Amino acid sequence: MGNGIIKNLIFLKDCVLETIYSNDEKCICCGEETYDGRYICSKCEALIKFCSYGFDIQKEEINFKCYSVSYYSGAIMNLILQLKYKSNFQAGQILSQYMVSLIKNKKIKCDYITYVPMTKERLKNRGYNQGAYLSKMISKSLDIPVINCLSKVKNTKDQIGLGKEERWRNIEGSFQFLKKYCIESKNILIVDDVITTGATAISCALELKKHGAEEITVLTAAKSRV
Structure with a gap:
């Protein structure tokens, strides 16, 4: 009640x-x-170029299933930039609705939703984490808990402009699992705004895998170059 x-x-x-x-x-x-x-x-x-299929990214002999709503162009790019840099949460609502539709259409199952974390300094400067916002909107629609189970422990260069291998080296060792959470044998959905090479999201996925997660799926609003 x-x-x-x-x-x-x-x-x-x-x-x-x-x-x-x-x-x-x-x-x-x-x-x-x-x-x-x-x-x-x-x-x-x-004009949105919706993605009708998922794709796999392999790292350390583990395949991670990834899905994106759209290619990073046109209206979706506009919405992401408005959410990320202009605090336009209406744009975030639209993106989250598309993401919820994709989850339902692809029948993605998960016990928990989490997101790519920011350093405390970056979070303080921006005031919010766009991935956390999208996660909360998705959680609200699907009634799946959001857990803040990762922290970013290393300041990194902006990934924009870096090549594929540079991105992996730049992000290596950046994420740490928060042991107050138990994710053993749980299916986890990692939410982010854009996936390019997958270095950031998959680094998070590997950290979750080390701590017992069963199946990890990555969901983004858009994809670029993957």
Whole structure:
């Protein structure tokens, strides 16, 4: 009964916030009127290059299944940049809805959702982790718990502009499992915004695997070059 009351209160809070922070029914990508209460217009959505298949990344003789909503271009790139650098959480809501649809369509099963962590310094500067935000939105839709089970313990260069091998070297040893969580024999979904070579997400996956996770799936809003 208590959980039901809490969920109702959260729903009411979200309704109030949606009213306060309404986007006046304009597409957040192009600014055109939408008239249907959506944050993205049908014209922009039609230009999204959705990915209809998953792909595998192998590291240390382990295959990790990966899925991305779309290629990193057009409206999806616009939404990711708005979420990541302009604190536009409406963009994050759209991305998370696409990600939830993909989870349902591909019948991805997981016990927990987690995300690629940031260093404390980077998190302080940005104010939020976009992967954590997407994870919470997905969790809210699917009622799957989010666990903050990884920490980033090493400052790294920005991966943008680095080659494939440079990315793996740059990220090596960056992530550490938080032992207060028990993930033994659990299926974990790792959420991130973009996957390029997979170095970051797969490094997280390997750390989870070392601590007993059964099956690890990577889900991103977009993919580039993979």
